[in-house]
Amino acid sequence: MEGKARTWFTPKQRAELWERWRNGQCVADIARALERRNKSGVYRVLALNGGIAPLPRRRAQRALRLAEREEISRGIAAGWSMRRIAQGLGRSPSTVSREISRNGGGNTYRANWADRQAWERSLRPKPCRRVRHAGLGWSIAQKWSPQQISGWLKRQFPADQSMQVSHETIYRSLFIQTRGVLKKVC
Numbered sequence: 001m002e003g004k005a006r007t008w009f010t011p012k013q014r015a016e017l018w019e020r021w022r023n024g025q026c027v028a029d030i031a032r033a034l035e036r037r038n039k040s041g042v043y044r045v046l047a048l049n050g051g052i053a054p055l056p057r058r059r060a061q062r063a064l065r066l067a068e069r070e071e072i073s074r075g076i077a078a079g080w081s082m083r084r085i086a087q088g089l090g091r092s093p094s095t096v097s098r099e100i101s102r103n104g105g106g107n108t109y110r111a112n113w114a115d116r117q118a119w120e121r122s123l124r125p126k127p128c129r130r131v132r133h134a135g136l137g138w139s140i141a142q143k144w145s146p147q148q149i150s151g152w153l154k155r156q157f158p159a160d161q162s163m164q165v166s167h168e169t170i171y172r173s174l175f176i177q178t179r180g181v182l183k184k185v186c
Helices: 011-022 027-033 040-048 066-078 082-089 093-102 111-121 134-140 146-156 167-176 181-185
Strands: none
Touching (some): 011 027, 066 082
């Protein structure tokens, strides 16, 4: 399955694609207008969204903005405490502390990079742990009960939090299969 080509559209092309779709053009006409050799890329974009144009992404109202991240960066450079930085922003000190530690710590914190990372981390849907960590999929496929698997993982990987999963999470992925992960792993 290696080497599959992906059809990427620029934001301008996506906007044109959705506008043409709203105006009633067929997939083949849209593909031609966007100078695509085949219509599968256009169809994929339409199918992923159920034929309904997605709302533009925007930040949550209480999320840190770039200007606030720049203030954090300036505060770090000035040697201010996290409490003083937080007070200047009108934010909780824990918010500032998490922001700094999440983005490299006090010595390497950069506002622009932190803002880009936050935007990337906010993408949905997120891959579940079993997809991100192959070891978890193998463990869960052993026909153990979710409690046994959870306990075994805690003993096997005591220092690695990413390899520790509650039995409720295992139940959800096994029996509800909201994302079909069990079929992909096994």
